[in-house]
Amino acid sequence: MxxxxxxxxxxxxxxxxxxxxxxxxxxxxxxxxxxxxxxxxxxxxxxxxxxxxxxxxxxxxxxxxxxxxxxxxxxxxxxxxxxxxxxxxxxxxxxxxxxxxxxxxxxxxxxxxxxxxxxxxxxxxxxxxxxxxxxxxxxxxxxxxxxxxxxxIDPDAEPVGRSIAFVGAKGGVGSSTLAHNLAWAMSSLFESEVVVADLDLPFGTANINFDQDPAQGIAEAVFSPERIDEVYLDRLLAQCAERLSLLAAPSTLDRVYDFDGEAFAQIIDTAQRSAPLVVLDVPHLWTGWAKTTLARADDVVITATPELANLRNTKNLVDTLKKLRPNDEPPKLVINQANVPKRPEISADDFSEPLGLTPLAVIPFEPQLFGNAANNGRMLGEMDQGHAVVEIINELAHVLTGRREVRPKKKPGLAGLIERLNLKK
Structure with a gap:
């Protein structure tokens, strides 16, 4: 025994x-x-x-x-x-x-x-x-x-961690910002180790958002697949907070980043054996490796703004991912930058109806909060812990990690999230 x-x-x-x-x-x-x-x-x-x-x-x-x-x-x-x-x-x-x-x-x-x-x-x-x-x-x-x-650490056991892939329906919708802030919230709220992998090698922003300038990062791993193991990956991680680590993108254009479909698979698998939560910041593009990453992630979160081009792209992503992941839950939807002054928008109900999805959350347009956080290399929760948007981020962290159920709150932006939670009962 x-x-x-x-x-x-x-x-x-x-x-x-x-x-x-x-x-x-x-x-x-x-x-x-x-x-x-x-x-x-x-x-x-x-x-x-x-x-x-x-x-x-x-x-x-x-x-x-x-x-x-x-x-x-x-x-x-x-x-x-x-x-x-x-x-x-x-x-x-x-x-x-x-x-x-x-x-x-x-x-x-x-x-x-x-x-x-x-x-x-x-x-x-x-x-x-x-x-x-x-x-x-x-x-x-x-x-x-x-x-x-x-x-x-049983080599035959399933990976320790869950992977959550974040992708934007269009460039500039705030998918990376959402991914980074949720990773920070998960690590601080639940005292759980989280690894963020910035897969946008030429234009990644995770190092800026976390105010980091690591000498090494994910590029060293992807260009040296024969060296990837838990020890090597650990050397490449930058410590952003007590329980938050980052595989940073180089964010330079001194080389091209053309990869095959399995380029990031071993990195992600090794990261999942090292930490309970792995947040994948996937850029808005459609390549073999991006498709593979989204298809194999434990969960996929699509961030979109309430506009027609975003709706079309989200519909394409949802339909494709359902085919690629027939035995998994459909991707999660977050509507970001809602209620921009003087901008014609599609309502959350009209946006979600053709997708067959209920948004986990509708995040309002708050340029001052997001701008100050980005310019200072800080997370939203560090800038204003009591802000309504930060509360939404914290609620999302509970849902995406499968933690305790969030109790309904009558606050702007939470309607979609509460409705989603009620559906699970």
Whole structure:
């Protein structure tokens, strides 16, 4: 049985056995971990595990109180990628308490239980109910790192992260701005690691919007596919915030950027194995690699302004993506720059009706907010956290990550989003 208690024998030091056990482990990807412990004997090795170099990219927080503390905490907070729970309860009592936790736990969250009963029946019941691993105390630092690595870096496992591709129906509609601000909101609201990949190599704006000037970025990866792995990709990432990293575009014209259809596939797959959320900023063009990227993304968000050319282009994108992704949800729609003074516009209802889509949100035209943020290399939430547009961005972050349901609010621009949420009930 995997995950059983680590014990030393014949006087061998725990530290020496930790070193031996850790030598074969690869670094853990950018994930968020929260542990709720009942004893110092379990909390201490978990805290030491967070200091190991293999956990350098993970964010680990340890709290006391066990399962009851976790239940209380997650009533008002989103669950991370991994929750570690210690319980001294007897097997049947432990199973009952975990049933309550399931009501407040995000479906994608993995759970590891540290128990005090070496019971095969309990282990089987826990695995049957969806627990990722059961570990019997006492535990060591190496046990914890090994369990986490076994869950998240199995080479045969599915990628850790979800990819969300943003594309504009037309140039200048604000798709990149929306992608960057949503990435920032996801990382800050949910304390989750997010990687932004700017795929517009000649004219990308992510480095400007995040006020970054990295020496390397996505170009080094795409022109050296034979070198791409998690370690190499990690060297190319620029840190924009505590939990937000950027694969920046060079934004230069010193070479042409003609790629085959699979050019970015390995980069995206590697990024998804390194972070829970990967935001793909796809430029407004139609090439083999752009088509492949949109077809394979977990979600696609189309940004459009309420004009006729945008409607035609959005219709073409929606119809094409439905054919390319017949077993996936249709792309999401965000109408941006609405209510421009003196500009004739198509209403949100008239725009969405021929598409068969309800807009996730209608974002009003706010040139001062967006202009000030762009000129200062800051996100909208950093400029004015209480602005109505920032609230819309935060609502979208909840929807696109599948987090807790957003409660309806009677505010401008949220009507489409609320309607969409009600349809999911």
């Amino acid at each position: 995997t995950g059983l208690a680590y014990q030393t024998e014949h006087g061998t030091s725990a530290a020496a056995e930790d070193v031996t056990a850790l030598q074969s482990l690869r670094p853990v990807p950018r994930i968020s971990i929260q542990a709720f412990c009942e004893t110092d004997a379990v909390a201490s090795p978990i805290e030491r595990a967070g200091e190991d170099r293999r956990m350098a990219k993970a964010h680990l927080k340890v709290r006391m109180g066990g399962i009851p503390a976790a239940l209380e905490f997650y009533q008002s907070a989103a669950t991370p990628n991994l929750v570690i729970l210690e319980s001294r309860a007897e097997p049947r009592e432990l199973l009952a308490s975990l049933d309550s936790l399931a009501d407040v736990c995000d479906p994608s969250t993995r759970v590891v239980v540290v128990g005090h009963y070496n019971d095969v029946w309990l282990y089987r019941e826990l695995i049957r109910t969806g627990i990722s691993e059961y570990v019997v105390a006492p535990i060591s630092m190496a046990d914890i790192v090994g369990v986490i690595a076994g869950i998240f």
